[in-house]
Amino acid sequence: MDAHDRDALIEAALTAWRPRSPDGLIHPHPAWADLAQDDRQAAFDATLRARAMESLVDPEGLSTTARAVLRRLD
Numbered sequence: 001m002d003a004h005d006r007d008a009l010i011e012a013a014l015t016a017w018r019p020r021s022p023d024g025l026i027h028p029h030p031a032w033a034d035l036a037q038d039d040r041q042a043a044f045d046a047t048l049r050a051r052a053m054e055s056l057v058d059p060e061g062l063s064t065t066a067r068a069v070l071r072r073l074d
Helices: 003-014 037-057 064-073
Strands: none
Touching: 003 037, 037 064
16 A cells, blocks of 8 residues: 555544444444554544644534534434
8 A cells, every 4th residue: 555545544534424334333434444553543643633623623622523423412
């Protein structure tokens, strides 16, 4: 896998979207399975940074993940 493919997979894994089964069970992003262990760690670290930045610009201090969870609870 070249650096462009790796970066695209990490970027995809950073999104708050996750696939769901018909019964609503949330699954890991498909890109996660295509990443090597070191790349999964890089994706995890990037996710932490991204969610922190998102919460800084949100009026309520929430990340996209937090908003997605709250929408599911409504």
